[in-house]
Amino acid sequence: MPMGLASRMAANDGIQFCVFDSRRGQQEGQEIDKILFFFPPDSPFSAQLSVVGLSGGIITFTRLFSPDAACEVIEEERHSHVFYQAEPDIWMILIVEKNRDTESVWRCDALRDILKEVHSLFTMFNGPLQTLLDKQPSGELARSCLYTFITDYLTDFHVGKKIQMPSFRDCLKERRTVQMLTVSREMAIEVQSLANVIRSSSGSIACKSLILFQDLLVATMLSPGDTANMFAYAVLRLTPHALSSNTRSWSYLRRGVSASNVTESATLLNAGSRTEEYPHGSRDTSPGRHSQRNYIPRPLQRDKWSKGKDGFLVSDVRDEVHITPIVWLQETEEHMYLCVYQHRNLTIILLIPVSSLIDGEQGIALVKKQLLENASEKIAYVEEKISKGWGGENAYHVSGYRYLLVDSDRSISRASPPGKVTTLAKDSFLALNKLREEVDLEKARASREKPDHEHNFEMCIRAKNNAWIIAKIAQGRELYMVLEKANETLLYASEAVEKFSNRYCDGAFSLD
Amino acid sequence: MDFDGVFADPNPQLPDPPPDADPSQVDQISSLTLEDAGDAASDEPTAGNESPPTNFHSERNPDFGNTNRDADPSPAEQMSSLTSENPGDAAGCERPAGNGSLHANFYVGSNSHHPDPKPEAPSRVEQISSLTLDSSDAAGAKRSASNGPLPSDFYLAADEIEIVEEVSPVAGDTAGISALGGHGAWREGSELDGEAPPSPSSSGYAGERGSSGASSGIEEVDGPGTLPDDWSRGKRHFDEDDGSLSWRKRKKHYFILSHSGKPIFSRYGDEHRLAGFSATLQAIISFVESSGDHIKYIRAGNHQVVFLVKGPIYLVCISCTEESYDTLKRQVELIYGQMLLILTKSVNRCFERNPKFDMTPLLKGTDAVFSSLIHAFSWNPATFLHAYTCLPLTYATRQAAGAILQDVADSGVLFALLMCKHKVVSLVGAQKASLHPDDMLLLSNFIMASESFRTSESFSPICLPRYNPMVFLYAYVHFLDVMDTYLVLLSTASDSFYHLKDCRIRIENVLVKSNVLSEVQRSMLDGGLHVEDVPLDSSRRSRSLPPQLAADNTIPEFSLSPAITGGPSGLWHFIYRSINLDQYVSSEFSSPISNPSQRKRLFRAYQRLYASMHDKGTGPHKTQFRRDEDFVLLCWITQDFELYAAFDPLAEKAQAIKTCNRVCQWVRDLENEIFLFGASPFSW
Known part of the structure; x- marks a missing residue:
């Protein structure tokens, strides 16, 4: 019978976060063994299995048509499921709920960057997950490490009691890049x-x-x-x-942080006892009492x-x-x-x-x-x-511009200071977020079609609030820009980009 | 309670096996009887079993054996037979199968004799477990393998296939296909592209003039009576299923299935053999629905799977064409609309009565209609613009055509349309009735893709989904002597055949006398607007009329030299959409985009631009400039119009902007010739 389907988002945290190993739990009735991490940890089994079941099914389904790139996103009316294949058999899934308010608009690639960041930080301290699983095939060690690590990581996204993922308002930031100090x-x-x-x-x-x-x-x-x-x-x-x-x-890059709930959750580490028949009801898949919790390093x-x-x-x-x-x-x-x-x-x-x-x-x-x-x-x-x-926190502010400059080859970015970015109108953020989504798709398309080719691309939109929303890709660098108080002609906007490019980007985005 | 592995069941039971494909139609009837009892309860017990199907539109399915292609029963007789059997059918509610032009009623009507002893609703566990795809695939393949020989009419629909990518696992069963193939070989063109090469002249804006006449050799022959193109003949690759590599590699799949997972339509492959796959799609949709949500799309690499739920009908598109979600969703909506045009929304009631209702027979013979619509998704701007286009004609000519159409509209005709391919010559609606551009697109596609309309006058029930999705209207369709020009008279009365026929005769007489038809022919030959003719400055406006509209037929002076590079400032193409009129005009393709793949690329670029400008959350934007390796694209949206223009990728911004302004001015100067004014109040 269908279990827990209706309660897939029972724990109304706004997000679900799942790490699973697609090779484990192949036997019927053992599917729970696939799950290496699940947030919220107290979600009922049925809800956890529902997520893993849907994800696994869709991964298999999409491979029929797209054997080289399995599922990346499932978009539902009220949820987005973002997939990241962290290691050949290890999948990380982030499910975010769209609230009725209009704040829950985001960019899938930005959410995937969170998954990528968690995984690379985890790997930095614990080595690849597969190695942990090989070391201890029962998965206890991997589960313990993941549990503490991701839970600690997520504390940075707590706003009040809720977890808040980056939204469209963060579209002038780029996770997983380095911000450099420019020196003489x-x-x-x-x-x-x-x-x-x-x-x-x-x-x-x-x-x-x-x-x-x-x-x-x-x-x-x-x-x-x-x-x-x-x-x-x-x-x-x-x-x-x-x-x-x-x-x-x-x-x-981070939002405000409130007191963590990890301590509280950590007690859950010892809460349940792992039995062969997973009992009914709410039981978390966090590691059981036999985990070596005293020795699990918690760098986050x-x-x-x-x-x-x-x-x-x-x-x-x-x-x-x-x-x-x-x-x-x-x-x-x-x-x-x-x-x-x-x-x-x-x-x-x-x-x-x-x-x-x-x-x-x-x-x-x-x-x-x-x-x-x-x-x-x-x-x-x-x-x-x-x-x-040092010019202080507004050292890299350029008057009149709200910008993000990304050098993806070198993993470097620079952006307008957050205090200045927040002055933008909501419509400008939304339009830029949407533009970035388009550019993400365009970049992916271009690199699939001509992987070794340098891509040049330019988009310049006058939004309905009269802001110019601009994206430009040239010489491996990306520039995103919002000009709110600009003249209405396209040429004016282009000139503004040109000036910026010449002055701050060594002319990388200049055309002529 | 054991959780039994949502996706891990290695031996899923398919929720809803399809009816077996049977060797003959008689067998098919009886097998359907077993599957679909109950829904026929309200049908006339004797409907159509002993007599030929009551189809007005008698030659809709030339490929299927049970229609006598040569028989020419008088439409009047057919009409009266239906009206006497089904008074009040105009509502169309009780009997979608009663669409006389379909053979469906033939099958469905026979069901009432054989009630289904065990109607079973598929259990959720079954549906869910079938998401274990590998195994369900296998199940599907096995199932079809055991189906035995396909019915002979299936063979007739599947023609010789020149390129076979992979021997399908069930090849043995279909070995007879090529031998039985009754028609000429399909031209495979650019497969595995999966989409027929755009046919320049069918696109309506092919550059047939000397300046851009680098025709690619795939141009269709437009002689009367010839088939428009391969896609219009119906489905291809009938021998494929989800087990075939070639099938999986097709660039764009469309599926219609029922909420119980029964396949209704698949662009490629035999629906019956795709039952397992169809069940998988159903399982995905219902899995998400059962959690209280609705799935919109899945993205994987360059693939996108778009889902649309319309009551008991599920539509799915699987595409790797990089079109946006909004674009693909719009396309499946149009496919749903096309289905409604044939059946009306009252087909839902069949599912209320019997969730396992098999709809495939209802759509039998309409493959060509869907294929041609799908083909339109890669060349016809109306599919994304929400607007229609007119054949360029002098104002006086269009007025003359409009006047006679208005005459008949006053005499109880709901809509009168004179069309040439997908372009409107003139259009008149009865008081307060307005025709939505989508309905016009679907209607003209239906008519153009159904070969039988061309051979004689026809009277066919059709539904205009935007006008009223619940009822049938009655369409009198008659192709005139000028190539691909036809008259459609729509009425609410099922007994209006004679009246509409009289109207047609009157209209035809006037059209011939007033030279409208010869003007239509001339316009078709001349083509539409050419970017080479965009005036270089406003003082030359008057000289820039397209040749077919100018007083004499001399070629304008700029058309020779810029022919190599397109129009001024590297302008290659444009589309201008008048917002108030719901009409657009699209230039002919200039030489830089003369080949089909370049055109398709441009078409897709326009689609993306449109989707980007009209984003639901943030749009509509005011202006957009876009430059990539293929084009410079400019879009400009005001209260009155939308302009989409494509330039050489090296075009200079300032020059391009100037040229866009000129194009707008030029179009406004020509608007009396390229747009239809004073049609019935369009007020949606």
Whole structure:
């Protein structure tokens, strides 16, 4: 009989989040074994199975016609289901509910970026899910890790008691990209020399580092992908903003954060007992009592990092063996110790290869000591110089423009400051959100048709509120722009783009 | 309580197996009887079984054996036979099967003798479990394999297929197809494209003039009596099903199915063999519906699956053509409208009486109508513009045609239309009656795609879904002697055949005497507006009349040199839509977009532009400029008109804008010739 269909969104949280392994639970009656994570965790089995059932069915169905790209989106009148195939058999599904109010308008690719971000951050701390599943085929370990990790991650989306996903109002932001600090040539040389000092201070050990000023990246030694992940984590939990603000907006990519409910939920970890016949009623698929919960590192848990006396951040993020957290770099497939040094606005992330330290924590202590001895002066100097030249939170505001500039090859973006963006009219946001959706489809279409081709594309719309909504793709870069107080002619709008491009984008979007 | 694996049942039971395809029609009748009892309770017990089907429109299905193509029963006789049997049928409610032009009544009528002993509603578990696709596919394939030989009329509909991508798993069963194929081979054209190559002249804006006459060799022959094109002959690839790789690779599928999962129509493949697939679609829809929501679409890579639920009728489009959701939804809505045009909405009652009602027989013989509509989705701007277009004619000529149509409209005709292909020559409605552009599109498609209308005068019940989806109107259709020009007189009275015939004779006489028909012919040959003729500056306006409208037939001076590059400033094409008139005018294709694939690309680009400008949440926007590797597109929407223009991708913005202004001015200068004014009040 059909179970729980009507109650698919019973837990009226506005969102459902599911991670499942399509290879597991093939036997009839064992489908629950597919599920590795489900939010809300107290959803009845029937609701969870309904989501996995529909998702699995649609994935199979779409593969009939599109074997290379299975389902990406299911759009219903009142829900959007966004799919992300995180690993060959691992699917992540985010279901968002469209409320009656008009605020629940979003862009599917923006929602998928959340899934991508969760997965890449998870992988950074835990390695690929498939590896965890191979390590412990029962799935307990993977479930435990996912449960704490995603639940901690979702706390950043809590607004009041509800979870609020990014909406159309966030269309001038780009998740999974890095925001860079632009420095003068002279300053760039200073930063470079600081990076050299940091590297040499660790002696023969091949450390890597990232340098951030406030929530902006100054220098990195990692690949663009690893940089984006590390940057995202730093902005979430490590930068001075992240450390100081547990209750207010602390990053302009994130919304306000309220007290987490993870502690509360964590008790659920021990709530149910996993039996062979899954009993009726509400039982979460979060890990049972036999999970090694004491040893599951929770790098995204709030208040896990604090600043120590020596300037290094102290973490409570630990597993059974290591005190210093370990991250896994995708590019080099290396495990690295994560050490963070902070001086005022400057955060230095030092990554030490696990394999190069035989003596573990002692070795780390030595590297830290050497860093302090060799680089602290230089760090203070650089911090002071950057602070002096820093234009404040509106440093990248361009009067008259509301813009987002994305360099997807290098995973970099720059946007109008959030305080300025909020001045836009709702209609402008909606129109830009829609435009971005079109561009997303256009980009996907172009890259399917001519994958190795550089795509150039331009769209310029005068919306009904008379704002100009502009998108331009050229030389691998994307520019999105809203001009609200502009003249009505198309030529005026084009000229405005041209000026912006010449002044701020090295003419990348200039035509002639 | 065990949850039994929503999607994991390896052996799903299909909710609703289709009626077996039977070797002969007689068998088919009896098998249908078993499937569809109950719905026929209200039918006349003897309807049509002993006598030929009561079809006014006697030659609708030339491909099917039970219609005698040569027999020419007098329409009057047919009409009177129906009226005597079914008084009050005009309402059309009780008897959609009573659409005399369909053979459906033949089958359905016989059902009343054999009530179904076990009507079963499909259980939800069955429906849901059939979402396990691999297995349901297999089930579907097996099922069809066991169907035995297909009925002979199926063979006749399936013709020789030149390109066979893959041997279908059931090839053995259909081995006889090519041998039995009665008609010439299909031209496969650009398959697996899945869509017939756009036929330039059928598009109505083909550049037949010398300046743009790089014809591609696929042009149809427009002689009277010849078939318009392959797509109009009905379904292709009849031997495919969801197990065939070639079927899965088709670019655009359309399905109509019933809420119990029974297939009603599939663009490709035999509906009966797609029962398993159809059940899967039904399961997806009902799974979501059971959670209190409604599925709109699924996206996977470049594929999109669009769902539309219309009461007991489900429509699905599976496409990898990159058209937007709004565009595809609009297309399935039109397909639904086309179905209503043939059956009226009262077909829903059949499902109320019997959820397992099999509708396929009701639509038998109409494949060509659907194929041609689907083909129109890739060339006819009316399919997305919500507007119709007129054949360019001098004001006086159109007035003359309008006057005689108005005469008959005053005598009890609801609508009188004189059309040439999909273009309106003139149109008149009775007082307060207005004809929606969508209805005109569906009606002209129905007439143009049904071969039998061309051979004699016809009187056929049809429904105009936007006018009133519940009732049949009666259409008197007569093709005139000028190519593809026809007169349609619509009446609410089922006994109006003689009257309409008289009207037609009167109209025809006037049209011949007043030279309207020869003007129509000339306009057809000359084509419409050419971008090469867009005046370079406003002082030359008067000289820029298209040749067919100018006093003499001299070719305007600019048409020679810019022919290579299109119009001024790299203008390649434009569509101008008058909002108040619900009419559009589209230029002929200039030489830079002379080949079919370029045209289709442009057509799709226009569709995207239209969808983008008219977004439900944020539109309509005022202006849009778009540049990609293929085109510069400009759209401008005001209170009075919408302009869509395509330029060379390297066109300069400022010049393009200037040219758009000129085009608008030019169209306004010509509006008396290219638009129909003073038609009945259009007030929807």
